Amino acid sequence: MEGQPRVMVCPRCGQPISYVERQRRGNQVYYYAVHYEGYERGPDGRVRKRVRKCYLGPAEYIEVSRTHSDLGLTLKGLMEEGRERDYMEALVKSVRDRIRGGRLTAEGARELATALSRFSEELKELARELSEYAAEEAAHKETAKEAVNETVAAKKALSGH
Ligand SMILES: [Zn+2]
Secondary structure, eight states: OTTOOSSOBOTTTOSBOSEEEEEEETTEEEEEEEEEEEEEEOTTSOEEEEEEEEEEEEGGGEEEOSSOTTTSEEETTHHHHTHHHHHHHHHHHHHHHHHHTTOOOHHHHHHHHHHHHHHHHHHHHHHHHHHHHHHHHHHHHHHHHHHHHHHHHHHHHHHTO
16 A cells, blocks of 8 residues: 555564464464564574564454555454554543543643544545455455465366366
């Protein structure tokens, strides 16, 4: 997507991701964000990179993307289910607390009301874009599935089964 930062930020800890690690266990694939945190000396006396890993989730939530070349991954699901909603809930709570605590001037309250109603238009627009994105992604997935099915069908036809 245009305007996306080059460095992907970890949805778990908010730190830049050095790379994304893929681990296969059984027939499940899991993803971890790996963060480099300087260097350390190992028990064998060798200096090596110190890493910290954040669990991102199973493959269903993380889609290998054809268009986002930065890390080749889109952190789906995690974003919707976590951070953004937390931020928004925190914002609402902080404004309510200020109202209840009488910590706003009339002018401040009016300004905030104006800013928020403007922002709510943007959020509505954003929600619309998200729905469109979801529909497109679902369509891509269907197309990809069909392509796989066709390949399987072709192979079966070739092998005479
Ligand atoms: Zn992290």
